[in-house]
Amino acid sequence: MIEAVGLTKRYGAKTAVYNLSFQVRPGTVTGFLGPNGSGKSTTMRMILGLDRPTSGQVTIGGHPYRQLPNAPRQVGALLDAKAVHGGRSARSHLLSLAQLAGIPARRVDEVLGVVGLQSVAKKRSKGFSLGMGQRLGIAAALLGDPQVLLFDEPVNGLDPEGILWVRNLMKALAAEGRTVFVSSHLMSEMALTAEHLIVIGRGQLMADMSVKDFISANSADFARVRTPETEPAQREKLLSVLAEAGGQVLSEPDGALRVTGLPLPRISDLAHGADVRLWELSPHQASLEEAYMRLTQGAVDYRSTDDQKAGLMQQPPPGHLPPPQQPVIPEVPQQGWYAPPPPGQNPYADGPGRPPAAAPPAPGTPAQAPAAGPPLPQAPPPPQVQPAPQTPPQPAAAPADFRKNEDPR
Numbered sequence: 001m002i003e004a005v006g007l008t009k010r011y012g013a014k015t016a017v018y019n020l021s022f023q024v025r026p027g028t029v030t031g032f033l034g035p036n037g038s039g040k041s042t043t044m045r046m047i048l049g050l051d052r053p054t055s056g057q058v059t060i061g062g063h064p065y066r067q068l069p070n071a072p073r074q075v076g077a078l079l080d081a082k083a084v085h086g087g088r089s090a091r092s093h094l095l096s097l098a099q100l101a102g103i104p105a106r107r108v109d110e111v112l113g114v115v116g117l118q119s120v121a122k123k124r125s126k127g128f129s130l131g132m133g134q135r136l137g138i139a140a141a142l143l144g145d146p147q148v149l150l151f152d153e154p155v156n157g158l159d160p161e162g163i164l165w166v167r168n169l170m171k172a173l174a175a176e177g178r179t180v181f182v183s184s185h186l187m188s189e190m191a192l193t194a195e196h197l198i199v200i201g202r203g204q205l206m207a208d209m210s211v212k213d214f215i216s217a218n219s220a221d222f223a224r225v226r227t228p229e230t231e232p233a234q235r236e237k238l239l240s241v242l243a244e245a246g247g248q249v250l251s252e253p254d255g256a257l258r259v260t261g262l263p264l265p266r267i268s269d270l271a272h273g274a275d276v277r278l279w280e281l282s283p284h285q286a287s288l289e290e291a292y293m294r295l296t297q298g299a300v301d302y303r304s305t306d307d308q309k310a311g312l313m314q315q316p317p318p319g320h321l322p323p324p325q326q327p328v329i330p331e332v333p334q335q336g337w338y339a340p341p342p343p344g345q346n347p348y349a350d351g352p353g354r355p356p357a358a359a360p361p362a363p364g365t366p367a368q369a370p371a372a373g374p375p376l377p378q379a380p381p382p383p384q385v386q387p388a389p390q391t392p393p394q395p396a397a398a399p400a401d402f403r404k405n406e407d408p409r
């Protein structure tokens, strides 16, 4: 198990990680999420003893990494796949790592097989593609057959077959009882790989819960309702009864209505009572990406100027049904803006420009919040709308150049 307690890291005036406490347990894949610059790599480097915490501590199996006996056999990590001597072949790179850690040479050939690089084992790694480099980095992490594994963006540069392979590998490693901690920006992939999530924003903990709980805590389910297109009066009638019953209604691009705040049977009863025929009444649940975007939208440090020009950081359009004399239904925001999580869930909802509410600093530590980034967007109102759900794409099992062998373990 990995355990961080009050972990803080400052680089001069910059606070990269602040008062972070969490546990990563064996037997499940734990995803590590956060916007760019939120402190994921810094946290991983501290776990691996590559950076010294300013305060707090992080241990693996109860010991700081540097005090672990024969650490490479207990902990494997992929932090930067490019950190390889380009003049060396894949095999000699792994052999040198194995020799340093007292790992037998035959394990090198085993892991080359596991990651599917046997056919290029003697090629210099400087000619490797991004995906091949990732596979070599994963091979290095697996070399000591460790119980604890950390992967920073392991699917970066991999093709669909490679992504599917990494997903299955992570799950298989966790199923063997290992501790697997993996960061990624690919939400759809994380939804398929991880069972538990640790989410940070500007160096602080924002969520530590199962993927399922994370989605339900940070999204509101909604119903899509459609009336006959040829009968606009039916739509208007339905709008009015839904609003009277306390539902919040938005218009979908295809003319359907997106309703929150009313359960499906109630919507059905209301339509029936108003003598409105329905062509569609379907339940929808948010994706992990949507829930993540809602939670972290106030903690993003880097945004495209195009987004800002397009007003995507501005207050969203109101999610309420307009007054009856103005039969205009607000449209579902299409991109770049996500309704906020339920009240009390988002530490960034306190107000613009303020750092997230933090737990009291560790004893002896001056109460200092992470260095302020650009001003935070205005805290949006409580959730009344839902962006369109996105179905995670299933990577196709495409043929690959570098086929893996079955892990002989």
Ligand SMILES: Nc1ncnc2c1ncn2[C@@H]1O[C@H](COP(=O)(O)OP(=O)(O)OP(=O)(O)O)[C@@H](O)[C@H]1O
Pocket (backbone or CB within 6 Å): 011, 014, 015, 016, 034, 035, 036, 037, 038, 039, 040, 041, 042, 043
């Ligand atoms: N050695 C360093 N010196 C100064 N600042 C640093 C150093 N390393 C990281 N930082 C800063 O700390 C913050 C967190 O960086 P970190 O790389 O940990 O974020 P991250 O979540 O891994 O980002 P990304 O998703 O973009 O990889 C950033 O603002 C970064 O600029």
